[in-house]
Amino acid sequence: MATPTRTGRSDPPGPPPTTTTQARRPAPSGLRSRLHRWDHRVSPYVFVAPFFLVFAVFGLFPLLYTGWLSLHRVSLYNVDKADWVGFQNYWDLFFGAPSHYFWNALGNTVTLGLLSTVPQLLAALGLAHLLNYKLPARGFFRTALLAPYATSVAAATLVFALVFSPEGGMANWLLSLVGAGPVRWEAGPWSSQFAISVIVIWRWTGYNALIYLAAMQAIPRDLYEAAAIDGASRWQQFRNVTIPQLRPTILFTVVVSFIGATQLFGEPYLFGGQSGHQGGADHQYETLGVFMYDQGFHSSMLGRASAIAWIMFGLLLLVGLANTLIARRLRSAK
Amino acid sequence: MSPHRRSRRTAALVSAVAVTAVLATGCSSSGSGSDDDPNAKVTLSVGDFGTFGYKEAGLFDEYMKAHPNITITENTTTVEGDYWTALQTRLSGGGLDDIQALEVSRIALATSDQLSNAFTDMSKAPGVEKDAYLPWKWQQATTSDGRTVALGTDVGPMAICYRQDLFAAAGLPTDPAQVSALWAGDWAKYVEVGRQYQAKAPKDTFFMDTATGLYNGVLSSNSEQYYRNGKLAYKDSAGVQKGWKLASEAVQAGVSQGLKEFDTPWQTAFSNSTFATTVCPSWQQANIEKYSGPANAGKWNVAQAPAAGNWGGSFLAVPSSGKHVAQAQALAVWLTQPEQQAKVFQKVGNIPANQKAYALPGVTDFTNPYIGPNAPTGKIFSTAAKAITPAETGPHHGDLHGAFSNGVLLMEQNHKSPEEAWAATVKQVESTVQ
Numbered sequence: 001m002a003t004p005t006r007t008g009r010s011d012p013p014g015p016p017p018t019t020t021t022q023a024r025r026p027a028p029s030g031l032r033s034r035l036h037r038w039d040h041r042v043s044p045y046v047f048v049a050p051f052f053l054v055f056a057v058f059g060l061f062p063l064l065y066t067g068w069l070s071l072h073r074v075s076l077y078n079v080d081k082a083d084w085v086g087f088q089n090y091w092d093l094f095f096g097a098p099s100h101y102f103w104n105a106l107g108n109t110v111t112l113g114l115l116s117t118v119p120q121l122l123a124a125l126g127l128a129h130l131l132n133y134k135l136p137a138r139g140f141f142r143t144a145l146l147a148p149y150a151t152s153v154a155a156a157t158l159v160f161a162l163v164f165s166p167e168g169g170m171a172n173w174l175l176s177l178v179g180a181g182p183v184r185w186e187a188g189p190w191s192s193q194f195a196i197s198v199i200v201i202w203r204w205t206g207y208n209a210l211i212y213l214a215a216m217q218a219i220p221r222d223l224y225e226a227a228a229i230d231g232a233s234r235w236q237q238f239r240n241v242t243i244p245q246l247r248p249t250i251l252f253t254v255v256v257s258f259i260g261a262t263q264l265f266g267e268p269y270l271f272g273g274q275s276g277h278q279g280g281a282d283h284q285y286e287t288l289g290v291f292m293y294d295q296g297f298h299s300s301m302l303g304r305a306s307a308i309a310w311i312m313f314g315l316l317l318l319v320g321l322a323n324t325l326i327a328r329r330l331r332s333a334k
Numbered sequence: 335m336s337p338h339r340r341s342r343r344t345a346a347l348v349s350a351v352a353v354t355a356v357l358a359t360g361c362s363s364s365g366s367g368s369d370d371d372p373n374a375k376v377t378l379s380v381g382d383f384g385t386f387g388y389k390e391a392g393l394f395d396e397y398m399k400a401h402p403n404i405t406i407t408e409n410t411t412t413v414e415g416d417y418w419t420a421l422q423t424r425l426s427g428g429g430l431d432d433i434q435a436l437e438v439s440r441i442a443l444a445t446s447d448q449l450s451n452a453f454t455d456m457s458k459a460p461g462v463e464k465d466a467y468l469p470w471k472w473q474q475a476t477t478s479d480g481r482t483v484a485l486g487t488d489v490g491p492m493a494i495c496y497r498q499d500l501f502a503a504a505g506l507p508t509d510p511a512q513v514s515a516l517w518a519g520d521w522a523k524y525v526e527v528g529r530q531y532q533a534k535a536p537k538d539t540f541f542m543d544t545a546t547g548l549y550n551g552v553l554s555s556n557s558e559q560y561y562r563n564g565k566l567a568y569k570d571s572a573g574v575q576k577g578w579k580l581a582s583e584a585v586q587a588g589v590s591q592g593l594k595e596f597d598t599p600w601q602t603a604f605s606n607s608t609f610a611t612t613v614c615p616s617w618q619q620a621n622i623e624k625y626s627g628p629a630n631a632g633k634w635n636v637a638q639a640p641a642a643g644n645w646g647g648s649f650l651a652v653p654s655s656g657k658h659v660a661q662a663q664a665l666a667v668w669l670t671q672p673e674q675q676a677k678v679f680q681k682v683g684n685i686p687a688n689q690k691a692y693a694l695p696g697v698t699d700f701t702n703p704y705i706g707p708n709a710p711t712g713k714i715f716s717t718a719a720k721a722i723t724p725a726e727t728g729p730h731h732g733d734l735h736g737a738f739s740n741g742v743l744l745m746e747q748n749h750k751s752p753e754e755a756w757a758a759t760v761k762q763v764e765s766t767v768q
Contacts, residue, residue, distance in 0.1 A: 077422035078448050098765040167599040167606060186594075187747040273597035277415070281594075281743040282750075282758070297419045299733060299766040 063313075070306035077300060089307035098295070098304065104283055105291035112193050112268075112287060113261030116200035121253055123205050125246075128212035129238060142213070145206030153266035156203055161186075161271055164195045171195075186272065189284040196285055199267045204260070208253050215249040216242060247330060255323045262315055265289030288312050376658050377405045378665055381431035383417035384410075385620070386487065386648070387682035393674055397665065404661065425452055430653040432662035436484050438474065438647045439732035444484065445477045446729045453651045457482040459663040466672065470724030471687045475649055483651055485670045486687030488617075488678070490646030491718030492551055492639045494524070495614035495622055495705060497607065499633050504534045504610070510709045513637040521552045521640045525580055528589035531610060540591035540609045545581040546742045547595055547613040552577035553735075555643030560735070561728040568734055568763065573725065581742045582752040592746040601625045607633075615645040616685040616715045623704040635706030638714055642721035647687065685715050692716045730767045737762045 070089055072082035093102045131141055148156065163170045164185035172182040185191045219242065227237050243250075264287045269276045272285070277298045279286025286294070288308060296305025380388070388394055394406045411417035414437050424430050436444050443449055456462060457476075462485070464472060471486035494517075498508040506527070507513055517523040525548070528541035535541070542548060553559055556573030560566065568574050584590045591609050593600040603609060604625035612618065614636060622634055650666040652659060668674065675686035676694045683702070691697055700712030741759030744750045750758065 075422075075448065076419075077425045077443075079426035081448070097761075100761065101765060161598060165599050165602065167593075167602040167608075184747065274594050275740060275743065278740070281740050282748045284748075295766075297422075298415070298736075300422060301766070 066306045066309050069303055070310050072303045073301075074303045075300050076296065076302045079302065082303070085303070089304045090311070092304065093307055093311065101283060101286070101291060102308070105279070105286045105288045108193070108279065108283075108285055109262060109264065109287045109289075112196060112200075112264060112285065113258065115193055115197040116204075116264075117254070117257045117261055119197075120201045120205050121208055121250070121257065123201070124208035124253070125212055125250075127205065127209040128216055129242065131209070131213055132216045142210065145209050147206070148203045149207040151203065153203070154270055157199055157267050157270040160195065160199045160202075161273065164271075186280065187282075187284075189282070192271070192280060192285045196267050196271055199271070200261075200264070204257070208257070211249060211253055212246060215246050219245045248327070251323070251327060251330065255319065258319055259316060262312060262319070263289050265293065269293065288315075373403050375403050375405070376661050377407060378433065378658060378662055379407045379409060379431040380433045380435075380665075381409045381417070381421070382411075382435035382648075383414045383437070384412065385682050386410075386435065387678035387684055388669060391674075391677040391681040393669060393677065397668060404665075406665070425449065428655070430655060432652065432656045432658055433666050434651050434653055435487070436649045436651050438490075438644075438649070439735060441474050441484065441649055442727040442731050443729045444651065445475060448729070450477045450481060450483055452653055452655070453483040454654045454659055454663065455481040455483070456485050456652065456663065456666065459652075459667055461664070461667045466688050466690045467670075468687055468689050468719065468722075470722060471647070473724065474727070475651075484649035485651075485666055487648045487650055487670055488675070488684035489687050489719050489722070490615035490617055490644050491685055491715045491722060492554060492643045492645050493614045493616075493636050493714050493718060494611055494639050495618065495634055495636050496611040497609075497633050498635045498706075500536060500539055500607070500610040501531070503536045504531045506531060508635065510635055510637045510706060510714075513635070517640045518638070519640060521548070521555070521576070521580055524548070524640050525584050525587065525589065528584060528611075529587055532587065532589045535610075538608060541589040541611060542584065543591055543600060543603065543609045543612045544593045544595050544742075545584045545590040545746050546739045548584055548590070549577040549581040549739060549742045550645055551613040551639060551643060552580055553643075553738075554645045555639065555641035557723045557725050559725040559727065560731055561726045563726075564728070566728070566730070566734075566767065568738070569760070574738065578738070578742070578752070578756070582745055582755075585742075585746045590746055594743060594747065605630065613639070613645075616683055617646060619683045619702055619705055619711075631704060632707065634704070636702070636709045636711055636714060639718065642718045642723075644719075644722045644724075647685075685719050689720070692720075733766055734763060737766070 069082070071084065071086060073085050073088070074082040092098055127145065131138060131145075135141065164172075166172065166182065166184050166186070169185070171185060175181070175183060183191050185195045223241050223245070224237055227241050232240065268279050268285045268287055268290050272278075272280050275281050277290070278294045279290045289312075292305050292308040292312070295301045295308060380394075382388075389408060394408065398404055398406055409431055411420065417435075418437070418440060421430075421434060444453065457464060457480075464482075467486050468489060471489060472482065475484040475486065476482045494513075496513060501508050501513070507516070516527050531541040553573045553576075556576060558567070558572045560568045560571060560574065562571065585592070591603065593603055593609075601621075602625075604622065605627050607626075607630060612622070614622070619636075626634065650669060652662045652666055656662055670688055672686065672688045672691035672694055675684075675688050675691045676697050678684050679686055679691070680696055680700065686692070686697070698712045698716050699710075701707060701709065702711045705711065737759050740762070741755045744755040744758055745752060
């Protein structure tokens with residue numbers, strides 16, 4: 001059905017010329033044109049195929065395999081012996097014996113996410129604003145911002161574990177200067193989450209500040225000039241020009257930070273030392289990521305760990321969906 | 335048990351003894367088994383964790399010298415927990431070393447129906463003398479149908495290490511024999527001495543580092559732990575009950591500093607001299623010297639524990655999927671012979687699981703230059719090793735022990751009442767042990 005329409009559009013009106021052209025054309029060139037068309041259609045797929053092949057092997061297969069495992073009772077040390085249990089693992093997580101730890105981990109993931117993301121993005125916004133001015137040694141400051149980001153999680157966490165150590169840690173020394181008693185940072189639910197948030201904030205603020213800075217520099221100068229002529233102060237300019245212009249960028253960083261917070265693992269795991277695998281003796285800073293590791297690799301329950309992985313995947317899909325909806329609303333509001 | 339407990343002191347060189355060389359040659363002739371050519375070049379990989387001390391004692395070099403066709407490589411992981419995680423995935427997916435070390439808390443799982451076929455029967459390996467090994471150690475690695483999946487390398491007999499200077503300051507005796515007498519026969523007396531110490535303690539010091547160590551000590555010296563007649567019995571087990579009770583008493587009496595054993599603050603506390611005693615399995619000696627440092631040399635001493643018990647110790651297993659099973663078995667057998675284990679003991683302090691080693695010079699008469707230069711260290715530990723009464727274990731022993739040690743932490747770090755901590759522990763056990 002498609003061919004007549006196409007010839008009709010490209011050729012001058014009247015069917016006879018078309019038929020004659022086709023009849024006159026020799027066979028090899030017909031093949032060539034077909035090859036040409038085939039090449040045209042297929043080669044883009046060939047070019048992108050490596051990505052999809054790699055994704056299928058390292059992304060899709062593990063994803064599906066994890067899904068399959070999540071429907072079985074299976075031990076880490078004996079994967080060949082998997083017993084089908086249907087949705088038992090999911091049921092257990094939501095309502096069964098481990099449900100207490102699952103909801104606890106979900107709650108911790110949310111509180112740790114908020115504790116680390118909100119101050120982090122606010123600080124990043126402020127820093128970016130400052131760096132947007134003509135400061136002396138601006139290049140130095142901009143590079144210095146990225147230094148924590150370039151530090152490995154392990155190194156940063158171990159250093160902060162020393163800072164918050166009950167045995168001669170710097171945090172308690174600072175508290176003693178103002179007369180406050182020593183705090184067992186790692187043992188308390190809030191103090192430990194605070195300490196872990198400090199690590200996350202320290203590592204990621206610079207990265208977000210640079211993203212904001214880049215976006216700020218793309219804001220046309222004349223907007224600020226116009227605002228200045230209207231008598232807007234620096235603060236008013238920041239609030240009424242910078243922030244609205246940054247809206248898509250802010251949304252992006254919020255989403256990325258949220259995804260990062262959902263997957264938070266290295267910091268709590270390493271911060272806890274000997275009980276890091278379960279997020280503290282009382283599971284007081286056990287995130288979903290740590291919970292998954294604990295169930296899968298510490299308690300060897302691969303099936304349950306896979307179910308947690310799929311639940312996390314579902315949560316991220318929800319975040320993605322929310323992101324799309326908000327972005328669409330932002331676009332239509334413009 | 336605890337992942338860090340094997341980080342031991344590294345050591346200098348040791349000279350080869352003629353006897354071991356003869357023994358080594360003897361093993362090689364019988365160890366060619368499955369391969370056609372006994373002199374074919376073979377590389378054997380040994381997977382272990384912490385400090386097994388083979389390299390430190392020069393044993394691999396010695397073996398390779400006696401067997402020019404064999405090359406040995408060692409894959410060491412510092413922390414046992416990480417090692418075990420990797421080992422589990424390899425048991426599922428392949429890529430095992432020719433010899434794999436197993437920690438005692440994993441041995442019940444390795445001998446269970448789920449895993450025992452992954453390892454070869456070492457009791458049938460040429461040159462193995464069953465009676466040479468401590469009977470309970472041999473039994474631990476033996477399946478219900480009589481296959482022995484691993485050979486014992488070392489055991490962890492317990493003593494109590496204590497600070498003579500702090501004891502003197504608190505008006506307690508300092509001589510090992512007198513200190514041993516203070517609490518001989520009952521762990522409750524150890525807590526009682528703690529109360530006495532705490533009453534006159536030097537400022538900012540505690541009697542013990544952590545109540546989890548105490549719990550571990552009490553449990554390990556009890557013949558009933560987490561299993562009874564093949565079933566879980568943690569709720570009313572005598573060992574668990576007693577250990578939990580004494581640990582909670584120690585916490586309430588304020589005699590414990592409440593540190594998390596093996597963590598960085600615990601390590602720092604050694605050099606800060608903030609506690610006077612620690613439950614001290616043989617391998618702990620290395621930690622004490624490492625973390626207390628030269629500044630505290632001569633201050634530590636060692637006394638007998640209230641009751642003999644075992645904490646830790648390992649095995650060597652040969653996976654059945656290996657390419658050079660015969661050669662690997664020969665090496666594992668050789669490494670667990672008395673002469674080799676004695677050398678390891680002298681270098682890194684691991685108490686031999688092969689009881690013939692106790693008769694060798696340099697074992698029972700060993701004294702540790704760092705800890706109590708005048709204390710009969712070798713005698714204390716080898717006596718304890720022979721007095722150990724083995725407890726029944728099961729596949730979940732490691733999980734349960736982790737949960738209960740964590741429960742003691744809940745009391746002393748998170749300030750839970752014994753009842754709350756017990757409830758939380760039972761909950762945790764029920765959620766992981768299916």
